[in-house]
Structures are given as C-alpha cells and as structure tokens.
Amino acid sequence: MQYDVIVIGSGPGGYVAAIRCAQLGLKTACIEKYSTFGGTCLNVGCIPSKALLDSSEHYHNAAHTFKTHGINLDNLSVDFTQMVNRKNEVVSQTTGGITFLFKKNKITSYQGLGSFKDKNTIVVKKEDGSEETLTTKNVIIATGSKPSSLPFLPIDKKRIITSTEALNLTEVPKHLVLIGGGVIGLELGSVYARLGAKVSVVEYMDSIIPTMDKGLGKELQKVLSKLGMEFYLGHKVTGAKVEGEEVTVSFDTPKGEQKELKGDYCLVAVGRVAYTDGLGLENIGITVEERGKKITVNEHLETSVKGIYAIGDVVRGAMLAHKAEDEGTYVAEVIAGQKPHINYNLIPGVVYTWPEVASVGYTEEQLKANGVKYKTGSFPFKASGRARASMDLDGFVKVLADATTDEILGMHMIGPRAADMIAEGVVAMEYRASAEDVTRMSHAHPTFTEAIREACLAATENRAIHI
Incomplete structure (x- = not known):
C-alpha cells in the first residue's frame, strides 16, 4: 500500500x-x-x-x-x-x-x-x-x-515500580517512598497522600520541580507538606532492596551520611x-x-x-x-x-497537583543568568475573593516583565485552576503584550484570573488594588 x-x-x-x-x-x-x-x-x-x-x-x-x-x-x-x-x-x-x-x-x-x-x-x-x-x-x-530507571535500582514492577504500575495498584500504599521530586512523581504522590498513604520524597536536587521557577517549588513543597508528604532534598539515592512486602531505599544525605527509608512501595520517577x-x-x-x-x-x-x-x-x-x-x-x-x-519558549508547563502549578516563558533565574533587566509583580490567592469563597487560599501569580518596555517575559503561578489560567499568559505573550496591556483588559469578578491582572498591576509601578 x-x-x-x-x-x-x-x-x-x-x-x-x-x-x-x-x-x-x-x-x-x-x-x-x-x-x-x-x-x-x-x-x-x-x-x-x-x-x-x-x-x-x-x-x-x-x-x-x-x-x-x-x-x-x-x-x-x-x-x-x-x-x-x-x-x-x-x-x-x-x-x-x-x-x-x-x-x-x-x-x-x-x-x-x-x-x-x-x-x-x-x-x-x-x-x-x-x-x-x-x-x-x-x-x-x-x-x-518510557520511564527512566536508575542502573543500580532494578524495577520489579511489583514493589519497586514506575508511574505505569503506580496507576494500577490494587491497594493504597501504607508508605510510598518516591524517588524524584518532578512532575510525574509529585502528581502520583499527591494522589496517594490524599488517600491516606505516608509519602516520602527523595530528590537529588535542592528543590522540587527544579526546572520551574524556584518560588513555585518552595510554595508547592509547603502545600504538599500539609498533606503529610515529607521531603528529603539534596539526597542521593544509592540503592533499594525488596524483602517480602517491604522496600528499603538507601540514600546519602547532603552531609554524606547514609540513611534508609522503609516502605511497602517505591515509586521511581526520575524522568523519561x-x-x-x-x-x-x-x-x-x-x-x-x-x-x-x-x-x-x-x-x-x-x-x-x-x-x-x-x-x-x-x-x-x-x-x-x-x-x-x-x-x-x-x-x-x-x-x-x-x-x-x-x-x-511559550509552551507552558503544568503540574496537576492541587493547587495546580503552571509556568510559561522565562523564569526569574533564567533572566538573571541572561543579564536581562526585569521587574516583578505578584499577587497571593489569599487576597482573592473567589479563592476565599472556594477555600483555595494557597499560592500566588507572579509576572515578570521587561524593566524598560514592560513586555511580559514570564508568568508563573501556583493556585486553583492554574493549568487553565496559564493560557491567558500564553496568549498575552504570543502577542507580546505588556503587563499594562493585561491590566487594561476587563476580568470578570469574582474569578481566579483576577489574580493575573493584579500581578500585572503589581509589576506596573506597584499598582495592585487588592493588596
């Protein structure tokens, strides 16, 4: 044919x-x-x-x-x-x-x-x-x-599992040891934490979701900690072994000390x-x-x-x-x-925890590294009427704009429906809107998207209304 x-x-x-x-x-x-x-x-x-x-x-x-x-x-x-x-x-x-x-x-x-x-x-x-x-x-x-693995840590698909097996467990883990603090691991970790599992995250880098704006990782860690998730950042996994229904994960601390965590499942989420x-x-x-x-x-x-x-x-x-x-x-x-x-540069990234995390454009760390002069504006959801009504008070919207032209260079948010709201940032940046352009657009009240407008107001001569 x-x-x-x-x-x-x-x-x-x-x-x-x-x-x-x-x-x-x-x-x-x-x-x-x-x-x-x-x-x-x-x-x-x-x-x-x-x-x-x-x-x-x-x-x-x-x-x-x-x-x-x-x-x-x-x-x-x-x-x-x-x-x-x-x-x-x-x-x-x-x-x-x-x-x-x-x-x-x-x-x-x-x-x-x-x-x-x-x-x-x-x-x-x-x-x-x-x-x-x-x-x-x-x-x-x-x-x-396909899911990546660690050469010294064999996946048996029963107790040491990837995201594929984590989606088809027949029981809620008692203690899930999660290797990797990236998007896939945190999403699945939050699923089981909500259902009552103890979840321990071991991450090699010094922050979770390390490829996103640093402020997002800090806020997400704070929120997930409220679910009972615990974090071991800057820790290097060295191995894992299965004995019956128990998995023992060994790792080195930032100080070079050797420690272990024991759980009934170990989810390896170190990328693809x-x-x-x-x-x-x-x-x-x-x-x-x-x-x-x-x-x-x-x-x-x-x-x-x-x-x-x-x-x-x-x-x-x-x-x-x-x-x-x-x-x-x-x-x-x-x-x-x-x-x-x-x-x-305008393909958004999203983490579907709750609150959701979304980002598009340059991070603050990238702008600093590139020597770009920028200004920033942020707005917390705790100051949003819509967020108070729905009890979604965690998180914020941060807007980065060029210090001279006011063109939006990056938009980063953690909060309710951030996965949907980031589209406003994508559209604005595709048309090279300034922060003030967004402030001049009417946003329905009360909505979560008002936080975007307020963050843009904050970036425009610190003009936010509701903080």
Missing part, C-alpha cells in the same frame, strides 16, 4: 500529526505497537493520572473541607477498586475517541511494530508474527518515551527516556544521541534523511503532550508546503 505519509506512533504527537496530514489532503496511515491508540499520555500518563487526581481530590475535600461548607458526611471511605475502574473507563473512552477520529478522517491504522526497511518502505510486524509492507513518501516518527527501540533506524542511516536516545532533527523537525521527520518525546525539548501535538501539526503543514511556526 502506498501512502503520502506514514506516522509511527499514535500518542498525542502521532495522532494529531496523522489527523492534520489527512485534513491537508495527504493519504495517511498510522502504525501503533499496542492494541489501543493514544500512547503513554492517554493510556498510562496524562489522562489516567488526572482521573485519579480528581477522584482523590474529591475524597480529600469530602474528608477535610465539606464540614466547613456545611456538608456533613458519615462513614466516609475510599472504594479504591471503583476509583481505578473509573480511571480505566475514562481511558477507554478517550482512546476510543482516537479510533473515531481516524475513521472520520479516513486514516488507515495498522497494529504492530513499524520499522524501516529503507526510507520509503515500512514493515509492520504483527502480534501473530505476520508482516505487512507499506511504502510512503514521508514518515513521521512519534514513538514517544526517548523510545526508539525496534525502529530499524540503522537501516536508513539515522543514529540516536548516546544519552537519552533522542533523534537529531533540524529546525523543520526533519532528520538527516530527507522525508523522515521526528516529533515529541523522541526529539529535543520538553517531554510534554501539547509540545508533541504542536510539532505534529507543524510537520504535517511542512510536508504540505506551508510555513508554520512554533515558539518553544
């Missing part, structure tokens, strides 16, 4: 690329290794984790804030099996939606492992051992990533690594980077082989579903002869 474009991988980058190619009139096929579409994000990542995050937040509120709202409950309990079943239903509905979209857009799908025979020939190896050969003018590699195994890249002369296994691409996301593109987690940049989606659309339009554009 001859195609204009074959997409290998059906995660957010792959399925969006396939749909956009089809919209542009290109005969398109998508090859997926697993039995369902959607990749890590829809099956064992973004979607199921958000389902558990929402369920656990409902329980936490019922246990801790409903009484203040005048809602009394007796014999509150967690049906963890039902919680996981609901998560699975959400995943099934979402992955099924990709099947519908492929049919709607006349995209041919193949289930199996796709690999290169040559630059224009893809072999699909199916589960039954049979093979099918496809030919194409262009290929988009969108095979995503590009997944390029089995693609047969060597057959077309593509080599992956020694560290990280990422594929090198040019400014148009084309590899060293003409007509072969790569997007998402297998290439440089943040491993984010929406970054992969943007790149999928970008490559489809490049293949169709258009001239699209992506501003990588």
Whole structure:
C-alpha cells in the first residue's frame, strides 16, 4: 500500500500529526505497537493520572473541607477498586475517541511494530508474527518515551515500580517512598497522600520541580507538606532492596551520611527516556544521541534523511503532550508546503497537583543568568475573593516583565485552576503584550484570573488594588 505519509506512533504527537496530514489532503496511515491508540499520555500518563487526581481530590475535600461548607458526611471511605475502574473507563473512552477520529478522517491504522526497511518502505510486524509492507513518501516518527530507571535500582514492577504500575495498584500504599521530586512523581504522590498513604520524597536536587521557577517549588513543597508528604532534598539515592512486602531505599544525605527509608512501595520517577527501540533506524542511516536516545532533527523537525521527520518525546525539548501535538501539526503543514511556526519558549508547563502549578516563558533565574533587566509583580490567592469563597487560599501569580518596555517575559503561578489560567499568559505573550496591556483588559469578578491582572498591576509601578 502506498501512502503520502506514514506516522509511527499514535500518542498525542502521532495522532494529531496523522489527523492534520489527512485534513491537508495527504493519504495517511498510522502504525501503533499496542492494541489501543493514544500512547503513554492517554493510556498510562496524562489522562489516567488526572482521573485519579480528581477522584482523590474529591475524597480529600469530602474528608477535610465539606464540614466547613456545611456538608456533613458519615462513614466516609475510599472504594479504591471503583476509583481505578473509573480511571480505566475514562481511558477507554478517550482512546476510543482516537479510533473515531481516524475513521472520520479516513486514516488507515495498522497494529504492530513499524520499522524501516529503507526510507520509503515500512514493515509492520504483527502480534501473530505476520508482516505487512507499506511504502510512503514521508514518515513521521512519534514513538514517544518510557520511564527512566536508575542502573543500580532494578524495577520489579511489583514493589519497586514506575508511574505505569503506580496507576494500577490494587491497594493504597501504607508508605510510598518516591524517588524524584518532578512532575510525574509529585502528581502520583499527591494522589496517594490524599488517600491516606505516608509519602516520602527523595530528590537529588535542592528543590522540587527544579526546572520551574524556584518560588513555585518552595510554595508547592509547603502545600504538599500539609498533606503529610515529607521531603528529603539534596539526597542521593544509592540503592533499594525488596524483602517480602517491604522496600528499603538507601540514600546519602547532603552531609554524606547514609540513611534508609522503609516502605511497602517505591515509586521511581526520575524522568523519561526517548523510545526508539525496534525502529530499524540503522537501516536508513539515522543514529540516536548516546544519552537519552533522542533523534537529531533540524529546525523543520526533519532528520538527516530527507522525508523522515521526528516529533515529541523522541526529539529535543520538553517531554510534554501539547509540545508533541504542536510539532505534529507543524510537520504535517511542512510536508504540505506551508510555513508554520512554533515558539518553544511559550509552551507552558503544568503540574496537576492541587493547587495546580503552571509556568510559561522565562523564569526569574533564567533572566538573571541572561543579564536581562526585569521587574516583578505578584499577587497571593489569599487576597482573592473567589479563592476565599472556594477555600483555595494557597499560592500566588507572579509576572515578570521587561524593566524598560514592560513586555511580559514570564508568568508563573501556583493556585486553583492554574493549568487553565496559564493560557491567558500564553496568549498575552504570543502577542507580546505588556503587563499594562493585561491590566487594561476587563476580568470578570469574582474569578481566579483576577489574580493575573493584579500581578500585572503589581509589576506596573506597584499598582495592585487588592493588596
């Protein structure tokens, strides 16, 4: 079968690329290794984790804030099996939606492992051992990533687990030892902390969410500590061993002392690594980077082989579903002869704890390192009428603006619905708005987004109204 474009991988980058190619009139096929579409994000990542995050937040509120709202409950309990079943239903509905979209857009799908025979020939190896050969003018590699591991710490998927297994536990851990204070670990750690687990976080860096603005990490640590989560920052994990139903994690303290933590589960969340195994890249002369296994691409996301593109987690940049989606659309339009554009500085990052954390643009640390003169304005949610009404008083919005031009250079927030609100920052910065531009725009009252306006007012000659 001859195609204009074959997409290998059906995660957010792959399925969006396939749909956009089809919209542009290109005969398109998508090859997926697993039995369902959607990749890590829809099956064992973004979607199921958000389902558990929402369920656990409902329980936490019922246990801790409903009484203040005048809602009394007796014999509150967690049906963890039902919680996981609901998560699975959400995943099934979402992955099924990709099947519908492929049919709607006349995209041919193949289930199996796709690999290169040559630059224009893809072999699909199916589960039954049979093979099918496809030919194409262009290929988009969108095979995503898998959880990273530590070489001295073997994952047994039973007691020492990754995020994949953490989404399918059959019980709430008594004591979850979490290795890694990044996005994935903190989200899943907060799920189980809300449900009653003791959660201990061991992080090599001196702060959690270390890639984001430092102020966000400090505030998030303070909030998560209220859930009972404990943090060991600047600690280096040296090993872990399983004895029966107990895991012992050993680590070095910043002072060089050796310590141990014992729990019934250990979640290893130290990032993700590009997944390029089995693609047969060597057959077309593509080599992956020694560290990280990422594929090198040019400014148009084309590899060293003409007509072969790569997007998402297998290439440089943040491993984010929406970054992969943007790149999928970008490559489809490049293949169709258009001239699209992506501003990588304005791809937001989000942590879906509660309160949520969101960031776009430059951090304060980056501006200092680059010698950029800037001004800052912040506004705490405890001063927001809407936040008081909903009992969401933790967190703040911080805006960084150019000291001379007032152009917004970065927006960072931790608070209620920050994941949704960061879009205002993205839009403002895409159009190169000044902080004062945002202050001149009407924001409905009472809303959480008023905190953005107030932070911009604070950055504009310290003009915040409500603090």
